[in-house]
Ligand SMILES: Nc1ncnc2c1ncn2[C@@H]1O[C@H](COP(=O)(O)OP(=O)(O)O)[C@@H](O)[C@H]1O
């Protein structure tokens with residue numbers, strides 16, 4: 001099978017999916033705005049051919065290059081796991097007559113208002129919401145929905161430009177900061193715990209599923225630099241308090257007509273047990289969560305995705321052996337990393353449960369923690385028992401400190 005992989009080497013995780021495609025026997029052709037020599041070696045080695053384009057945003061030029069290729073080589077699939085080019089992938093599929101999400105099916109995955117309207121129509125629980133492009137529209141929505149509420153872009157990512165608003169005064173303060181956002185969703189603020197529901201599907205069947213527990217909720221993690229955000233893949237998906245979220249996620253896939261590939265959903269569980277849908281992407285979760293899921297299962301989910309989209313199955317056995325958690329670190333101070341404290345003690349106590357350590361070295365410039373969840377580095381820990389995993393993750397969150405100056 002010949003697979004056209006859009007942006008095969010960027011962002012960094014794409015190279016692993018590209019490699020996965022080659023591993024399961026696909027013939028992989030790359031298409032992207034990196035020249036072949038600039039691709040990560042992993043991606044370059046997996047490609048039989050690479051089509052460099054000046055910009056993936058130039059849809060006309062990209063379509064020309066792809067159709068030229070398609071005249072010489074049959075293309076069986078167009079895959080894209082990078083959010084900004086999902087619509088491009090859908091357009092190429094439609095024009096080549098290939099299976100997979102159409103443009104119309106892709107839009108709800110990119111527009112949070114469209115997504116919620118579809119789910120509402122199917123009777124699934126979303127936050128009360130309104131979409132608007134005007135300041136007057138936000139005020140009208142606030143009046144109708146009430147405080148506390150959330151204002152966020154309809155096509156946001158990484159909690160960017162997302163605000164919890166508790167009062168008229170706060171809304172007055174927040175509105176000027178949203179001037180550059182063309183379309184916003186105003187939503188009822190849903191208090192509770194926040195989880196993911198991630199799947200790999202083929203032919204509309206869920207072949208692999210995963211739930212991560214965010215500690216704390218992403219908006220809180222994004223609001224306070226001192227927090228070390230934890231994303232914990234849970235071992236026991238049969239736990240009674242996860243069933244509502246699983247069922248909701250499965251229903252969402254059905255309503256949106258998703259059939260093949262990776263999805264990343266988010267849902268909230270209120271104190272009274274009610275579950276509320278958050279959002280969905282037709283792509284894997286970011287922030288190295290696929291690595292976390294790999295450590296939870298000892299599987300290769302990059303290849304499992306590739307197997308699902310090319311062969312309609314997952315051949316490797318996948319067993320949930322551990323809870324696995326990523327702990328992201330943000331250094332104290334600005335500038336370059338000077339030192340860290342606590343790692344030796346933590347490794348002496350928990351070393352056998354540490355699956356990966358990837359912290360910025362001394363001398364490296366701090367990353368922008370608001371722009372990237374990865375921040376100044378991360379540790380992945382794992383353990384079969386949930387409360388022990390929480391204990392270990394919390395220890396790395398609080399007792400490992402990095403400093404910059
Ligand atoms: N209606 C809501 N109620 C409570 N928290 C919300 C709501 N909408 C968003 N949030 C918070 O903001 C974060 C980012 O919003 P989300 O819709 O997931 O967009 P993004 O694409 O930026 O991840 C969520 O993870 C959650 O913590």
Ligand SMILES: [Mg+2]
Pocket residue numbers: 158159218266279
């Ligand atoms: Mg989100």
